[in-house]
Amino acid sequence: MLMFSYLLATGITSGALYALVALGIVIVYKATGVVNLAHGELFMVGGFLGYTLHVMFRLPYVPSLVLAVAGAFLVGILTDRIAYRPLMRQGLVSVLLATIGCSFILKGIARVLWGGKGDYLAFPPLVSPEPIRLGNIMIMSQQLVVLAAAIAVMVLFTVFFKTTRAGMLMQATASNPKAATLAGIRISRVYMYTFGAGAAVAGASAVLMAPLTLLYPDIGFTLFVKGFAAAVLGGLTSVPGAIVGGILVGILEQFAAGFIGTSVQDVSAFVVIMFALVFLPSGILGAGDVRKV
Amino acid sequence: MTSRRTGFTLAVATLIVASLASLATAADVPGVTKDEIKIGAFGPLTGPVYMYGKLAMNGLDALIDKVNQQGGIHGRKLKLIREDDSCKPEAAIAAVRKLIYEHKVFMINGGACSNSTLAAKPEVVKAGIPFVVNSAVADGISTPPSPSIFTTQLTATIESRAQVKYALDQKAKKIAVVAQHDAWGKARYEPLMTALKEQGIKPVADEEMTVDQNDGTAQALRLMQAGADAVLLVVYPKPAAVVIRDSVKLGYKPLWIGQTAIQDLPQLQEQVGLQGALDKLVSITAIPSHPDDPEMAEWRERLKKLFPNDALSVFNLMGIGSGAVVVEALKRAGPDLTREKFLQAMGGIKNLKTGMYPGPITCNPPASHQCNQSVAWIKLVDGKVKSIGVTTLE
Numbered sequence: 082m083l084m085f086s087y088l089l090a091t092g093i094t095s096g097a098l099y100a101l102v103a104l105g106i107v108i109v110y111k112a113t114g115v116v117n118l119a120h121g122e123l124f125m126v127g128g129f130l131g132y133t134l135h136v137m138f139r140l141p142y143v144p145s146l147v148l149a150v151a152g153a154f155l156v157g158i159l160t161d162r163i164a165y166r167p168l169m170r171q172g173l174v175s176v177l178l179a180t181i182g183c184s185f186i187l188k189g190i191a192r193v194l195w196g197g198k199g200d201y202l203a204f205p206p207l208v209s210p211e212p213i214r215l216g217n218i219m220i221m222s223q224q225l226v227v228l229a230a231a232i233a234v235m236v237l238f239t240v241f242f243k244t245t246r247a248g249m250l251m252q253a254t255a256s257n258p259k260a261a262t263l264a265g266i267r268i269s270r271v272y273m274y275t276f277g278a279g280a281a282v283a284g285a286s287a288v289l290m291a292p293l294t295l296l297y298p299d300i301g302f303t304l305f306v307k308g309f310a311a312a313v314l315g316g317l318t319s320v321p322g323a324i325v326g327g328i329l330v331g332i333l334e335q336f337a338a339g340f341i342g343t344s345v346q347d348v349s350a351f352v353v354i355m356f357a358l359v360f361l362p363s364g365i366l367g368a369g370d371v372r373k374v
Numbered sequence: 375m376t377s378r379r380t381g382f383t384l385a386v387a388t389l390i391v392a393s394l395a396s397l398a399t400a401a402d403v404p405g406v407t408k409d410e411i412k413i414g415a416f417g418p419l420t421g422p423v424y425m426y427g428k429l430a431m432n433g434l435d436a437l438i439d440k441v442n443q444q445g446g447i448h449g450r451k452l453k454l455i456r457e458d459d460s461c462k463p464e465a466a467i468a469a470v471r472k473l474i475y476e477h478k479v480f481m482i483n484g485g486a487c488s489n490s491t492l493a494a495k496p497e498v499v500k501a502g503i504p505f506v507v508n509s510a511v512a513d514g515i516s517t518p519p520s521p522s523i524f525t526t527q528l529t530a531t532i533e534s535r536a537q538v539k540y541a542l543d544q545k546a547k548k549i550a551v552v553a554q555h556d557a558w559g560k561a562r563y564e565p566l567m568t569a570l571k572e573q574g575i576k577p578v579a580d581e582e583m584t585v586d587q588n589d590g591t592a593q594a595l596r597l598m599q600a601g602a603d604a605v606l607l608v609v610y611p612k613p614a615a616v617v618i619r620d621s622v623k624l625g626y627k628p629l630w631i632g633q634t635a636i637q638d639l640p641q642l643q644e645q646v647g648l649q650g651a652l653d654k655l656v657s658i659t660a661i662p663s664h665p666d667d668p669e670m671a672e673w674r675e676r677l678k679k680l681f682p683n684d685a686l687s688v689f690n691l692m693g694i695g696s697g698a699v700v701v702e703a704l705k706r707a708g709p710d711l712t713r714e715k716f717l718q719a720m721g722g723i724k725n726l727k728t729g730m731y732p733g734p735i736t737c738n739p740p741a742s743h744q745c746n747q748s749v750a751w752i753k754l755v756d757g758k759v760k761s762i763g764v765t766t767l768e
Binding site for chain 1: 644
């Protein structure tokens, strides 16, 4: 029973990591219809910005977090202006390829800037690194911070998409770009801010998660895969779905590793993607209109 | 008169022949001229494991700088030529070909990543160029022995046998394994399982971690459930940090026994982030000296002079240690340097103390070209790495 409790709790907390990554993917997809394959690298860049400010320049945690988010937002906007916007008229495949290109470029830049400082960089946690007791199990406090952040970002963006004009403009643009243009919406600007917002979420996630994941230039890909599995399972258009998907992927991974064997832990995310694409193409909470990937 | 003239003619002829022979030697031996010996190196200069390539090469360059300052070897200065393989097999093949056929180096002292070095091995064998491995650990590189390949690095088998021996010396009753099952991990995992089998030990738990894993709770729970009192780690620093952190979280503190991938213990402590988490961890190093040790002052200065942004690290020392063996063999090969003479000199090295490796370097051709059979054990004590002993395998 203790093992079950631990695996469940760890599944939820590690699922929160995937949920935060999935949220960024969903936010961009929901507004642009593009799966940003460079999202993992935006996460990595945000993490290294936070590391530079907090660890190297010794700025306090909160200003470092805010500046890392702002920096990631700018990088997101830059990737759109330089790589995605010129290709938007060429179709989604071209943009998708551009996101792959961006992921390699960002990784290359990070290797030059931050790659020579050690193999895996440690990032100090926001709260005490010591584990805390919850009932009969012990949990790392930073994991609870990540879980709380994932829920906060979910609430924020759900409210944003449902109640604000900007959120509705984003959804309208994604739903029908031509109609949105006719209605006077500057879709290129909407896309730009969306890529910026997705990157900002990645930046915030990275600074919060770095004490648990450590930092290195190649960290983005694996987290992207897990986050993408979570987003597909939850529904690529659903913000709450990203949280549900992330936590389900996390729990599944832990149960697979704990009860079947640790060799199947990493594979389970890929099984989830395949299962979701075949049997639940709209995801658990998706809108059912899977238009483009 | 006739005989005097004949003698004079013979003397002149001998001189001419000798000069031609010496010219021919310099011209015929690739990478060797009257005043220079070209040494090639390949390994990752970029990417996540650049330390094993670039930093080892920087160390080798510091040694070369010292040798050249002292007049070189038999009047010839050494020159290092680097090629980046990015730790990728296909890039390593291209790098080695470039070193052999384009740069025409005399020998190679390098090879950082096991997979890429293994991939490049056939090129080395085909060309018959001497190759002294300084970082890669896969047994297949030097076993079965190829006439032109020697290694000064510990190999996976040596480390695995040392891990098992240490656990048994500590009277461990239930031994478990946590391993990466990628190519790097397999190259160590298989010899480790063989070493355990040789001792008649079946691990009580055999768990897997991936290099990017962010949580090791399931692994820690399974180890704890199996009652393992010693855990042999065949993983990179990140998975090691994660599984140790999550074990501490559960209040589970076995004896952790690492290998050379886990030797920056202060950094590992930072990565784990929990005080006292490494109290029961020991790991292997090929280089027992710490870069901050007083006797390393010379190398700190030499490295700083050549590479102002580098702080002396164990990876630099690895390059220096292996380079010292190469330099000794070059000296022993004599002024009329050929590849055959160099390989003969390498094979003749016995009980060479480099000041870097834990034990003396002894090459035993044709039976073994693995010249380093000693591992040093390290532990973190009061935040500093301490050498706690040496195991020399027979």
